[in-house]
Each structure stands twice: as C-alpha cells, then as structure tokens.
Amino acid sequence: MNLLVSAMALLMACAAFVIYDLATFRDVITRNLSVQAQMLGSNSVAAIMFADPNSAESTLAALREAPTVVAAAVYSGDGKMFAAYRRDRAVPVPMTAETVGNELERHWYSAGTLKLVRRIFFQGQPMGFIFIESDLEALNSRLRRYLFISALVLLGSMAAASAASAALTDAVVKPISALAEAARAVALRKDCPVRVDTTGPLNELAMMGDAFNNMLDQIERRDRELLAARDHLELRVEQRTAELAAANKELESFSYSVSHDLRAPLRSIDGFSQALLEDYGDKFDAEARGHFERIRAATRRMGVLIDDLLNLAQVTRADMRREPVDLSAIARSVAADIRKSDGERRVECVIGDGIEAEGDPRLLRVVMDNLLRNAWKYTSKHPTARIEFGQTQMNGGRPVLFVRDDGAGFDPAYAGKLFGAFQRLHGAADFPGTGVGLATVHRILQRHGGRIWAEAEVEKGATFYFVV
C-alpha cells in the first residue's frame, strides 16, 4: 500500500519534471527557429532587392544541413513567394506570406509542425517576409527518451524500495509489532503470561524486548506479593475482628452483670433504710434521721450512676438504625420534658427549625437529652439563662450543629477531659452529675461517624459543636 503511494508520488514528480522540461524545450526550439529565420532573412535581402531568386534559393538551400527544417520560403514585400526550400519534394509551402499583423514575428503549431513567419528588415526598413517550418521530431524523441528513463527509474526504485521494505519489515517492523501486541494483550487480559521473542538481527530491538520481558516478570512478582499481602491482611483483620468482638462481648456482659449485681445490694440498702425510717422513725432523734436521709441520697446517686453506666453500655451494644431524624422536634420534646421536671426557672430556649440528620432516632434523642440537660444544669446558678440549639456554617462551609448556654462554662484548658467517662470539671457540690453524659454523647456520635467538640469561657457559657 505504501509502496503504491510512493510509486504514485514518484510518478507525479517525474511527470512534473518532464512537463516542465518539455515546455522549456519547446521554447528553445522556437527561439532557435526564430534565429534561423533572422539569419536567413538578412541573407536574402540583397536577393530581394536585386531580384535574384536564385541567390535566395541557394541561401535557403543551406537548410538541408538542418534536418528538422521541413520547409522555408522568402516572400517579397507584397507577400508573394520569392524563393523556397523543401526538405522533401512533396512538402507544401504557402504561396503568400501569412500576415503577422503589427508584430515582428509569429509562430504557431499545426499538423504536427512548428511554423514561424518573420518580417525581414534591412537598415530599419521592411523588405519582405521569411517563413520557416520545423518538425517536432526533436521534441518527440526527447519525450520518448524521458518516458523510457522515467519508466526505468520508476521500476528500479520500486524494486529497490520493495527489497528495502521487506528487509526493514523483518528486522524492525515485526519485532516492534510483536512488542505492541504483547503490551496490548497484557493490558487486556490483566495477566502476564506472554513473553516477547528477543531473537532478531537488531541489537536495540532485542534489548527493548528484554526490557519488556523483565518488566513483565517484575509485574508478575509484584502481583503475587500483593495477593499474598492481601490474604495475610484479611486473615489478620478476621483475627482482630474476632478478638475485638470477643472483648466487646466480655465488656458488655461485664458491665451488664456488674450493673445488675450492683443494683441488688443498692436496692437492699435503700429499701431497708426506708423501712427503718418508716417503722422506727419516731425512735430516732433528728441527727439519726439525718444520717438515714444521707444514706438514702447516696444510694439514689449511685443508682443514677449505675443507670448511666448501663446506658453507656447499651449505647455500644445497640443496633443502629439510619434514617432521617428531625432534631428540631426532638430538641423541643426534650426541652418540654426538662421544663416539666424543673419548671420554676426562667430559661429561654431557642430551638432552630428544620434541623435534620441521618441516624438512629433513639440514640440521637439521648444526645439531645444529655446536651440540653447539661445546658439546663450548668445555667442553674444564674438568675436567667439562654439555651440555644441551632445550625451554623464552619470555615469549610459544612453545616455544624451546636448547643449553647450562657451558664457556668468551663476552663478551656481542660477541654481534653470533657468527653472522658467519669471526668468532671466541676465538683459535685457545685453541679451534680456522674461524668458519664458527655462520654455517652461522644460514643453515640462516634458510632454515627460524627464528632463533637466544645468551646467555653468560665462563667460566660459553653458551646458544644457537633456533627452527626
């Protein structure tokens, strides 16, 4: 295919050259004929002037030496033929001069010959005309010669090009194609069974083939290593998961049973204390009754602590559901509950509208409950309080939820301890609490893939930011 295109290009180039050359050659022939006409004309002047046709004819007869000239003739000023020359007896010569109009000379091609007529001048004055006719044999033989040479050149170069192309194909094109094919096969099938043949005459191609094969070896080895690593990892993950599950289970059952086991004695203490108060209350003095009250208060506190612990444990165990949850509604409901239990205080509650999240409704309720109750609790020392639950934009443009109060706040230096279990930044005398609430909130948000952090100033309030 390429060979054909090259041949065509070569043919067109040859044709262009030949055409140009022949055109130029035609001009040369015409110019030569013109020169001959001029010389013959000037040599015929005297003959015309002195009415000597023989002299003119012998001048023209010299054209026998020019084999391409077919005929020639001299015409006197009135255009009548004066003398003529014919190469062959039968060649016709025009009897009167063709008019050249206002020009000095005119030439034209007809019947396969070039004809030329020129005015004869002598000492600046027109004398007559000279006609000369030449065949185009020189041109034709040149054309034939060129065609022959072009054909030879064309065939020769095509033969040479074919031979070169064949040699090149074997040495270069085939190995490269094989390499490309192998690369394509590897990419398609995503495994590396094929290898490239690195025999062949060219060193560079063999090196390339070797490099390719090496690369495939390396790829195969890495694939194997990757698979082995992955299997190993999966094994470890399974092990870890099993260990983790076992540990969790232990922990859960531990906390559960501990909580329950702890409750029993508590119930005893509380119950018997109450019984004592009721049955023997009148036998005790005020101080003794005070002691009992304190026993009962303490047991109640412990009960709350155990409940909270149980809650915390449950949070870890419970299955999580994921569904759209209307946090605004939950917040309002929680606020209403708190107000019901502690309605005396003047607290302004601002709940944002339309705040939603994706998560477990029960667990999220626990979150709102803890956060709002905390806010309520830590503003209790102030005469008025403002608690706000809303949504805001953080620097990255992501929406963040917050619960803000203007209560006691905390020292931000201890913010790290805030979410640890049993960590309290305030003494029990100031604010009652078990230190488990925020840990629970933290655990729940963690399970949802969210997070929580807080900002505060002492006595200026605290803001808890969280993302579900």
Add this chain to the structure above:
Amino acid sequence: MRRAFISAVATLALVASAAAQVGRPSEYQVKAVYLFNFSRFVGWPQQVSTDSAFAICVLGRDPFGAALDAALAGESVGGKSVVARRVSQAEEAAGCRIVYISTSEEGRLKEILAVFDRASMLTVSDIPRFSQRGGMIQFVLQGDRVRFEVNLTSAAGAGLRLSADLLKVATAVRRVAQAGS
C-alpha cells in the same frame, strides 16, 4: 522611411502592375532602382560624408530620363536626401557618390577613370567589359533580367567597401587591376 521598401517592391510590383499597362518595367527603370540600391550595400570612406546631399550622377547621354528621378524621389541615405545630376564632363562630377558612365563616353573611358581615380566614387556603367577595364559595377543582361558584375579591386582602390550581400547577387566578382594604367 519606407521608401526603400517601395523601391524594393518596385522591382517586382512593376512586373504585376506594369503587366496591366505596358508589360514589364523597362530596362532602365530597373537599372535606375538598382543605382539607388547600390548605395545601401556600399561603404564610403569617412572624409566623403561632409556633403549636404547624396548625389547620383549621369555622365554623358542620359538613358534613364524621368525613371531615375522617379526612383530617387523621396529617398535618403544616411539622413541626406538623394538627388540626380546630369553632367557632360568628368570634372563636373566631383562630389558625386555614384556615377553612371553612359555608353556614349566609351571612347574616353580611360581619361574619365583617370579623373575619377581616388575620388571615392562608385562607377557604374553599361559599357562592355567595364568591370575589366577598371570600372566597379557593370550592368549585364541575362535574358530579360538585369544583373551586374563587380570589380572588387577597383572599388578597393577608391576606398569603397562592397558588402558581401552585394557580391552574392553579383553574377561575377572580379579582382582585376585597371587594365593598362
């Protein structure tokens, strides 16, 4: 000027036109034209060119008549107008460039040529054997055609250069020194 064109044509055109009238141009009509044509093929030496006109003279009995004046009408050579003069004595021909010596002067040819010696004049004549007797151009008749012979030596002796084209159409070219002296 295209007058020479007409004069060249006259030779042959007269054949056609005259055929409708009298027949052919007369012998002396042709010779008159030739007399002028000779001037186009002859080179004169430098010193002769100071003349104001180019004179063609007839010495002796004039055989041309009006034909000569007709042939020369309107012609010019080298910017000078051509005139015809008739003289009866050789001495009167001084200043002529071309001199036609009539057959009537055949008896005094030698003296005439002696007068014209080195005068840089082109001598033309019908006198028999003129070219062998020291003349430069001699008219001859071949059949009904007017031809001429040329004596190169005589011409060279007068300092005249005859063009090779002229020699080509001459029937004979002689290189003969003046017979006698």
